[in-house]
Amino acid sequence: MTSEEPPPPEREQTPAERAGATPLDPDLFRATAAQAAAQAVPKQQRNMSAEATEIAVVRRKSRQRHRSLDSSRSQSKRASRPWMIAAGCTAAFALLLAAVGYTQQVDTPIAAASGTPLVATTDVFSARRVAEAVVRPVAARNLDRSLQPILAKAPASTCLQIRDSNNPVFSYQVSEPLVPASNLKLLVAAAALDRLDPNSRLSTKFVTDGKATDGSTVQGNLYMVGGGDPVLSTASFAGRPDRAGQAFTDLDKVADQIYDTGIRTITGSVVGDATRHDGVRSVDSWPERYTTQGQVAPLSALLVNDGVDGSGTVVKDPTLHAAAVLTELLRSRGVTIESDPSVGVAPKNATELMQVESPTVSELVTEAVRFSDNTTTELLVKELGLSAGNSGSTAAGVGVLQEWVAASGLPSEGVSFVDGSGLSPDDRVTCAFLSALVASEGSEGEIASSLAVPGNPGTLDDRFLSEPLRSSLRAKTGTLLQVTALSGWLATAAEKNLGFSLLINTGSRNVNAADLNTQREVLQAMLSYPDAPALDTLAPLAPEPPKG
Template identity: 45%
Template structure:
């Protein structure tokens, strides 16, 4: 009997037993959900009649598991803010949902949307091409004229003093020190001009216009530039060097050039002119090529550490790739197009930025969960999620002492009135459940109780499926 005919006969059997109403919850139209349990694909001559519910053990077990999960979730959901959405799915089958299609600001869970756009449009193996060039190759160790530092949009170029200030552990990076080492290794000993930075790959809009100014003042994000060192903040290039307190660079490309200048001088390179910025002449000779980490690693850094600068620069790179315009507007258009092409649920979607900082963003739990499902448990997005109570990332200080520690991988998200958590949980029985939780707290600020509730909801998933063993209700073989 074919799987399709087997499924049809089994569904008819359920209907005859008065169980057909389950179909609205179990999505009987999905043939893959009706596969027989191991050992159930037997010859017709078995002890179990054709019209027996035992022929569909999964459909006997799943509703019981779903009911018990709903029972466990109910008292927790009673504590949730009124403006919320929650979705839990077991593969393609949704096992819990509350306001799944309600569009809400989701704080940094918006980065899942940006990650999807980056992987779909640019590719997991793509790199961003920063390089160092000159009017001609070095001759006898001398660069005649300026040495140009050309930004390719790599958001992870930094120096050791900046890296030492970062929370949640050390992220992957493109060390500026290594770039300086490679320039020296290329034979450069003297530069008759200066080191100059070029950020022309993207526009020079340093922020998203609708952001409150405090985001920059609090070092949440920006200034944005295609040539970004230390996230565009004026940290010293050399550890131990005297420096004023770091602040947003007025000219990020000039600051990047200055940092590289200092590292080259420290390595014995003589530079005649001070550093600066501008537009490089055409047809430069490449002295050193500096490819970024692979896009999958950049996306992982963005998700694990919730890096706002990485998110916003990826949006501009998407705009450059899709429309030749390294702008936020062009990049957001490209993301929406990728979501639509993939047939993901975009009803109610509003994109104001790539990081989720803007309260004008709107996303549904339907969409967040669909992105996770499309990526799968081993895809580059899911692989980049922070691990509960792990060694690094925005979940390293959460789930301490929790039974879900190490079993939850998720993207966090927090603004004053928004808290979100979306990702995967591995249940005690080995099921990978995707979930998305978004809370909007209205007039009150997000507090520790909201974060604890998110953790409690995911802990409730550990016992899934809490139901009878499918093997006990599988078809009986002939004695």
């Protein structure tokens, strides 16, 4: 017999060794792999005892900086630095070769907190270790595959952008400036909430230049001073079926309060004062039919019932009409008014009887967005002009909006406009701008909460009534003869909130059913996002005990 140990059994070659790589020391590599794996486990699993694998920690010595360093030492360090860099690079390259050589091995033991060796079941370079980075492009590619055939049938001037957590996941002609129609109201909403106090209100004041001689008679006029309230209305006007759900300031209650003060006679007249804003009633580029058809009221700081009289006709002078409506309300309650209603300016030393406040600016923004209220939007634009110390004009307000866009950080190239309601054919925005604006505040923000919902009062009350769109969609509509637009939020089947903007300009023809169907098909395709493997199916597998 001999005292020599029997030769160790031959180890199976690694793939790298079979390809010609230098054989590695297995024990050394396994120890190195154990150290790397231990650093990847949670901290609470790293508390190893002194008997566990030792890890040498090399601490870089701190160097004190002194201006009086010996020049010979400095030169020596500079001379040795290239050798140190070369040695470091060589060591790093050797470690990389070792990792590549052993990646394909089935059983790689790693250190565990309990001391029991485990085997990493997911390779170092597996896609499972970057699962989210794999899922996102797959989901975006599948969304693109669903949407491209739909958009191929749409008019040439169509754009669409979809965002997931403010990150674009689909973009189609997003930089092309298109007519937005009422989607432009989203810009006014955002700027109004930013530049005006969302909790502030617009006040209509009632003052007199005379005094109640005996508590019941006003010697002089009763002035109705407009404060820019766009929803001042009588109860009968606000109660019309087409006004259901809309905010309003009740002028009937004003008449009741004046009567309740004991006033029974006004020796002058009810005088309307709209000098808070300028006297420009519309925008030059609006077709005249917008006003005559009642799509927007004649703009005035003093406006009642959208400037519509009892016969349904839009009046030419909204200020005089407001004074006439209050005159009628007071007379119907038994107050004698000796002169006919008129238009004028309240004296600075007038005595205030009372004032009535509008809904808050925030509530007016909801009115403008959810019901696509052109008049409310345009009067907010004039208020924006006033807020900047300028006149209460459309031009001043548009200037404030342009400044807001420039400072917003949103993609503003190609964005231009001359009003706030989107009625002008000269307005232009991009899907990149609108989608970024929608996503900037998030799906739970104030603008998102003001959007129309299918089947509820608003511009979507008769659209997208079938599930799942009915309970998944919130959006701002936009409609002109050659424009249909939709921007907002869609909750997908996987409970993802996608912000989006879809603008369709039909050119020389009017919008038809096919264009509206394009909107529906786009939304239905979005519902499946993200169409990709679930993250938990791609995450690294849990380590297992070694086989055998």
